[in-house]
Each structure stands twice: as C-alpha cells, then as structure tokens.
Amino acid sequence: MTVPLSRNRDYRLLWISQALSGAGFSASMIAFPLLVLAVTGSPAMTGLVLGVEAIAQVVVGVPGGALVDRWDRKKIMLTAEAMQALAVASLVVALWLDVLSVLHMVVVAALMGVCNALFGPAESAALVRIVPQEQLSTALAMNSARGSVGQLSGTALGGFLFAVGRLVPFAFNVLTHTISFLALLFVRVPPRDVEQRPDSHLGQEMVEGLRWVWRQRHVRVTVLCAVSLNFFFSAYYIVIIVLVAGRGVSPGEIGVMAAMLGVGGVLGALLAPYLHRMVSPYTSIIGVFWALAALTPVAVFIDSGLVMGVLFFAMALLPPTANTTINTYQLLLTPDRLRGRLSGVMGMISGVSAAAGPAFGGLLVQAVSGSNAVLLIAAAIAVIAVIATLSPTMRSFPRDETVATDASEAETTKGR
Structure with a gap:
C-alpha cells in the first residue's frame, strides 16, 4: 500500500527544508538591492549585482544539469545549501566589520546563482526517487506552493528585517540555509544505477x-x-x-x-x-x-x-x-x-x-x-x-x- 505523501518522511523533510531556505533566499534578495544602494548610492550598480545572480543561473544551467547526472544528487543539494550559507555569512561578517565591497557582493550574488542552478536540477531528479510515480504530480504542485509561500513570507520579512539592521536579513538567510542543510542530512534518496561512460566528456x-x-x-x-x-x-x-x-x-x-x-x-x-x-x-x-x-x-x-x-x-x-x-x-x-x-x-x-x-x-x-x-x-x-x-x-x-x-x-x- 502506498504511503500518503503527507506521511512520506523524506518528502516532508525536503519540503520543509526548502520552504525555510526559500524564505531566507527571498528575504535576502529583497534586501540585496537595498544594501547595494546603501553602500554605493548607484541604482545602476544595484541592477548589476542582481543581474549577476540571474546570469550565473542561466550560464550554469546546462553544464550544472550534466554534473547533476554525473554526481550524487543528495551531496549536490547539501553542498549547494552549505555554499549559500557560507557565501551569505561572509556578507554578514563584512557588514559587521564594515569592510563590504562591491566586488564582494558581486561574488556572493554569483555564488548564489550557481548554487540555485545546481540545487534545482538535483532536487527535481531526486524527487522522482523519493515519491512514488502516482504521487509525483501532487508533490510537484506542493513544491510550487512551497515556492510561493517562501517568496511571500521572505519578501514581507526582507524589508522589515533590513529596517532593523542591514545585516539582519542576511543573518536570517544564513540561519534558514543552515537549518535546511541539517534537515537534508536526514533525507534518504534511494540509490540509482549510474551508467559508466569513461569516454564521455561533459x-x-x-x-x-x-x-x-x-x-x-x-x-x-x-x-x-x-x-x-x-x-x-x-x-x-x-x-x-x-x-x-x-x-x-x-x-x-x-x-x-x-x-x-x-x-x-x-x-x-x-x-x-x-x-x-x-x-x-x-x-x-x-x-x-x-x-x-x-x-x-x-x-x-x-x-x-x-x-x-x-x-x-x-x-x-x-x-x-x-x-x-x-x-x-x-x-x-x-x-x-x-x-x-x-x-x-x-x-x-x-x-x-x-x-x-x-x-x-x-x-x-x-x-x-x-x-x-x-x-x-x-x-x-x-x-x-x-x-x-x-x-x-x-x-x-x-x-x-x-x-x-x-x-x-x-x-x-x-x-x-
């Protein structure tokens, strides 16, 4: 008998972890342009930094998908979460020490884009092995709801937290990615048969x-x-x-x-x-x-x-x-x-x-x-x-x- 999706432990952990992670990401992406504008005073520079995140996702999309098919998908998700947490944590430290630069923000934005480009395909590919085929459409719909909830809550929080302090929304993002990383550690992704193609290039x-x-x-x-x-x-x-x-x-x-x-x-x-x-x-x-x-x-x-x-x-x-x-x-x-x-x-x-x-x-x-x-x-x-x-x-x-x-x-x- 198929276990209901609501009782699928691994799917619940994945869903909750990414709901938290999405809220943190949305909060930081609302605060990011405010931070760039506060540091540089340049609207053009604000667009540049945000554009880097989007461009990184597009550029890494196809090669990232190929790497997801080569490597262990759970490890990719864990690495992406850890890298995002570390990248944003570096912003928090730089703000705390008052040494933040435009180059630093550009690098962090690029890393966030790369991590998202790797995590998305890894999660999609792993999802088919975590939930039964007959529940896949429901799982995908719930993931869509998760994204919307995370975006709504993160967008509302981001502006408020930035008003409390410039580093607060980014510290919140670090916290959510850290919790997400810990939750993903307990997600069991069934092993898959990987075709060995030693003569194949990326x-x-x-x-x-x-x-x-x-x-x-x-x-x-x-x-x-x-x-x-x-x-x-x-x-x-x-x-x-x-x-x-x-x-x-x-x-x-x-x-x-x-x-x-x-x-x-x-x-x-x-x-x-x-x-x-x-x-x-x-x-x-x-x-x-x-x-x-x-x-x-x-x-x-x-x-x-x-x-x-x-x-x-x-x-x-x-x-x-x-x-x-x-x-x-x-x-x-x-x-x-x-x-x-x-x-x-x-x-x-x-x-x-x-x-x-x-x-x-x-x-x-x-x-x-x-x-x-x-x-x-x-x-x-x-x-x-x-x-x-x-x-x-x-x-x-x-x-x-x-x-x-x-x-x-x-x-x-x-x-x-």
Missing part, C-alpha cells in the same frame, strides 16, 4: 541533454509555448507596474498587487493536484493560455491597485495546474540518467525568458503608452493561445499513466 553530455529535449515532440512544443507565454507575461508585469504608478497608485497598493499574485499562486498550487486529475492535460495547458489572453487587456480599464491585485490573483490561479501537468510529464518521460540535464535545460530557458521579458516590457512602455503596451502584449498572448490550441502535438498530450507505461517499456527494451 560537453558531450550537455549536447546529449539538449538533443533529448529537442527530440521529444511534446517537450519541445510545450517549452516553446510556455517560454513565449512567460516572456510576454514578464513584460506585462513591468508594464503594469509603470501603468499603475502613472495613474497615481501608491507604493503600498503596488506591494499588495504583488502579494496578491503570490497568494493566487499558492491557492492555485493547492488546487493543482485536484484539477490535474479532473481535466485532460490539453485542457489544463490551453486553459492557461486563454485565461491570460482574456484577462491581460482588462488592466487597461483598472485604476485601483487593489482591483489590479484581484486581477493578478485570478491570473495566478491556473498556471500551477499547467506547470504540474508539464513537469510531471517531463520527469516521467525522461530516463533517470538524463533528469538533471532536463531540469538544467529547462532552468536555462526559463531564466533567459525571465530576464528578457522585463527588459522588453521596459522598452515597450517607453515606446508606446502603457495602455497600448498592455494591448500589444495581450494580442501576442492571444496569438500564442491560438497556435497552442491548433497544435496537433498539444491536442495529443498524454496523461501521466500513459507516460509512465511508455517510459517503463522503453527502459525495459533498452535493458534487453
């Missing part, structure tokens, strides 16, 4: 991972559609911030807007396991495209930050179900020896999209009015929705049990 393994992603028809199409959607929604978020600020919405209400997006994400993640079972994969994915296509232009008619927050809340409800569907399919389909590379490639692609989207939104809102920028983005999302709806590949998106059966048969055939 570059060859990276190419193999990229080829795997490209050759899987459903993976390729969903990635292209999802990345396009994420790109335009990231741009939309920046456009909305500029739009409401120009309409006189207070910074406090803008903060509530951002929080409502997170609250919607949490509720959507909690609903995702049920919706994932109730509706077909095609419906759950296409529903997100059309929901966003319908909701994005509504912002043109809203002058209240609180009402805009309700709009953001509605927009955040369905994406966790689609993400659960897509991620479950990808992990079940992909052989264990390639799961790290799959997550690394996905992380790199989403990182590029997340970085390019806001930049595009900023340029767009400078070129045209805020309302026109909203309508242009809404039109682009509608085009993506039409393409996805008409795609034969999307219409044939398989259910979990079909994927698991096909993947098992493929591995059995390979073993023969």
Whole structure:
C-alpha cells in the first residue's frame, strides 16, 4: 500500500527544508538591492549585482544539469545549501566589520546563482526517487506552493528585517540555509544505477541533454509555448507596474498587487493536484493560455491597485495546474540518467525568458503608452493561445499513466 505523501518522511523533510531556505533566499534578495544602494548610492550598480545572480543561473544551467547526472544528487543539494550559507555569512561578517565591497557582493550574488542552478536540477531528479510515480504530480504542485509561500513570507520579512539592521536579513538567510542543510542530512534518496561512460566528456553530455529535449515532440512544443507565454507575461508585469504608478497608485497598493499574485499562486498550487486529475492535460495547458489572453487587456480599464491585485490573483490561479501537468510529464518521460540535464535545460530557458521579458516590457512602455503596451502584449498572448490550441502535438498530450507505461517499456527494451 502506498504511503500518503503527507506521511512520506523524506518528502516532508525536503519540503520543509526548502520552504525555510526559500524564505531566507527571498528575504535576502529583497534586501540585496537595498544594501547595494546603501553602500554605493548607484541604482545602476544595484541592477548589476542582481543581474549577476540571474546570469550565473542561466550560464550554469546546462553544464550544472550534466554534473547533476554525473554526481550524487543528495551531496549536490547539501553542498549547494552549505555554499549559500557560507557565501551569505561572509556578507554578514563584512557588514559587521564594515569592510563590504562591491566586488564582494558581486561574488556572493554569483555564488548564489550557481548554487540555485545546481540545487534545482538535483532536487527535481531526486524527487522522482523519493515519491512514488502516482504521487509525483501532487508533490510537484506542493513544491510550487512551497515556492510561493517562501517568496511571500521572505519578501514581507526582507524589508522589515533590513529596517532593523542591514545585516539582519542576511543573518536570517544564513540561519534558514543552515537549518535546511541539517534537515537534508536526514533525507534518504534511494540509490540509482549510474551508467559508466569513461569516454564521455561533459560537453558531450550537455549536447546529449539538449538533443533529448529537442527530440521529444511534446517537450519541445510545450517549452516553446510556455517560454513565449512567460516572456510576454514578464513584460506585462513591468508594464503594469509603470501603468499603475502613472495613474497615481501608491507604493503600498503596488506591494499588495504583488502579494496578491503570490497568494493566487499558492491557492492555485493547492488546487493543482485536484484539477490535474479532473481535466485532460490539453485542457489544463490551453486553459492557461486563454485565461491570460482574456484577462491581460482588462488592466487597461483598472485604476485601483487593489482591483489590479484581484486581477493578478485570478491570473495566478491556473498556471500551477499547467506547470504540474508539464513537469510531471517531463520527469516521467525522461530516463533517470538524463533528469538533471532536463531540469538544467529547462532552468536555462526559463531564466533567459525571465530576464528578457522585463527588459522588453521596459522598452515597450517607453515606446508606446502603457495602455497600448498592455494591448500589444495581450494580442501576442492571444496569438500564442491560438497556435497552442491548433497544435496537433498539444491536442495529443498524454496523461501521466500513459507516460509512465511508455517510459517503463522503453527502459525495459533498452535493458534487453
């Protein structure tokens, strides 16, 4: 009899450790730009330091995924947690001694990006061995809720703790990563069979991972559609911030807007396991495209930050179900020896999209009015929705049990 996910000791430890770690990371990432600005007085330098963290994740994504497939995944998670704790602890010490430099902050930001780029694929690959296949979609949905909860709590704490003292949010981050490290020590990850390929080089393994992603028809199409959607929604978020600020919405209400997006994400993640079972994969994915296509232009008619927050809340409800569907399919389909590379490639692609989207939104809102920028983005999302709806590949998106059966048969055939 399968043990309920709520009683799976190893999954609970992993979930709790990363909820704490995520809260600490979010608190420090809110405080980081405030710290850079306080030390340098330069907004440009603030952007540089934060950009380094994002760039490091993108650059390390693919090679990091290949290393995850080579090395012990639990050891990678432990090392990443320890390195983050030590890197941020060095900030605390430098602040305490009043010797903090810009170079030091850049190095810490880069290390944080590298650790995140390694931890994400390692956790995703290990998750399939920690929870049964039939519980994977629920585990992924709960991980999504965990991320939203960590971001909400960390974002709220970061500003408050920085007001108490510059080093306080970073000391909090060190504490959460240390506790997370200790919890991960007790997580049992079943051993895996690693293919010994002495003639293989890291570059060859990276190419193999990229080829795997490209050759899987459903993976390729969903990635292209999802990345396009994420790109335009990231741009939309920046456009909305500029739009409401120009309409006189207070910074406090803008903060509530951002929080409502997170609250919607949490509720959507909690609903995702049920919706994932109730509706077909095609419906759950296409529903997100059309929901966003319908909701994005509504912002043109809203002058209240609180009402805009309700709009953001509605927009955040369905994406966790689609993400659960897509991620479950990808992990079940992909052989264990390639799961790290799959997550690394996905992380790199989403990182590029997340970085390019806001930049595009900023340029767009400078070129045209805020309302026109909203309508242009809404039109682009509608085009993506039409393409996805008409795609034969999307219409044939398989259910979990079909994927698991096909993947098992493929591995059995390979073993023969």
